Amino acid sequence: MKIRVRSLVLLGAACMCGGLLMHISQRVQESQESLKRLHAQMDAERESIIMLQAEWEALNAPSRLEVLAKKYLDLKPAETRMLRAQIPDSAPPVEIMQVQPVAIGVEPKAVQP
Numbered sequence: 001m002k003i004r005v006r007s008l009v010l011l012g013a014a015c016m017c018g019g020l021l022m023h024i025s026q027r028v029q030e031s032q033e034s035l036k037r038l039h040a041q042m043d044a045e046r047e048s049i050i051m052l053q054a055e056w057e058a059l060n061a062p063s064r065l066e067v068l069a070k071k072y073l074d075l076k077p078a079e080t081r082m083l084r085a086q087i088p089d090s091a092p093p094v095e096i097m098q099v100q101p102v103a104i105g106v107e108p109k110a111v112q113p
Contacts, residue, residue: 058064069075
């Protein structure tokens with residue numbers, strides 16, 4: 001029984017291809033499991049975000065805030081004297097500019113007030 005060199009090379013190549021195929025298959029399975037874990041984490045985060053949004057809306061409900069403001073804050077309507085105190089007596093002068101319509105392609109002329 002003669003074993004040819006060519007047969008040994010082909011057998012070795014087939015074994016290498018089988019080993020490579022097994023390695024790639026295991027890597028694909030690991031990647032799929034990792035992807036499933038990531039999708040599960042994403043779903044959990046989405047649920048968490050939905051719950052937090054609902055809680056935020058409940059905490060910021062205008063009726064709830066009104067009750068808390070009445071209970072804990074001593075707020076009164078603003079009076080005109082309070083608003084007047086915020087405006088300075090001497091406001092800077094306002095300059096009024098006169099603008100004339102300008103035709104397209106023509107330089108604008110300076111206007112003296």
